[in-house]
Amino acid sequence: MLVLNATYEPINVCTVRRAVVLLLKEKAEVIERAEWQLHSERASMSRPVVIRLVSYVRIPRDTHRRKITRRAVFARDDWTCQYCGSRSNLTVDHVIPRSKGGNSSWENIVASCAPCNRRKGSALLRHSGMRLRRPPGTPSPHVFIQVASPTIPAAWRAYLAA
Numbered sequence: 001m002l003v004l005n006a007t008y009e010p011i012n013v014c015t016v017r018r019a020v021v022l023l024l025k026e027k028a029e030v031i032e033r034a035e036w037q038l039h040s041e042r043a044s045m046s047r048p049v050v051i052r053l054v055s056y057v058r059i060p061r062d063t064h065r066r067k068i069t070r071r072a073v074f075a076r077d078d079w080t081c082q083y084c085g086s087r088s089n090l091t092v093d094h095v096i097p098r099s100k101g102g103n104s105s106w107e108n109i110v111a112s113c114a115p116c117n118r119r120k121g122s123a124l125l126r127h128s129g130m131r132l133r134r135p136p137g138t139p140s141p142h143v144f145i146q147v148a149s150p151t152i153p154a155a156w157r158a159y160l161a162a
């Protein structure tokens, strides 16, 4: 279930159960529905596929809630090594090594192929002669949507493309 903000900006993915609660409380409206029905003892409704929150929700800027996982790091970095562009043997690399006080934040973790990771070792970036292809940062909600739902239903595409 894709959840859009009041502005139609995609914000996350939720379960059908959660979506039904939001709809029953009139906190969300259905934007796209599936052809088949959901049945309960009391009512039946078309299964929503895309819902939109009725009132605007501020996306939390504190990114601690957005869990850093290998999958999310790889998705943010387009499954490419951020040093050489390779797409195989991906690992995650701390740009400032943990041994040098680097933390595990979105700004300090990138996808790196195993050879680059070995080459860089525990050196600081400026001593390694290696360069990042782009500065790492907090991923957009799209990345988390991709991670939460490996197959993107066709009905979502129009909203994710925006």
Ligand SMILES: [Zn+2]
Residues within 6 Å of the ligand: 081, 082, 083, 084, 085, 086, 112, 113, 114, 115, 116, 117
């Ligand atoms: Zn590499």
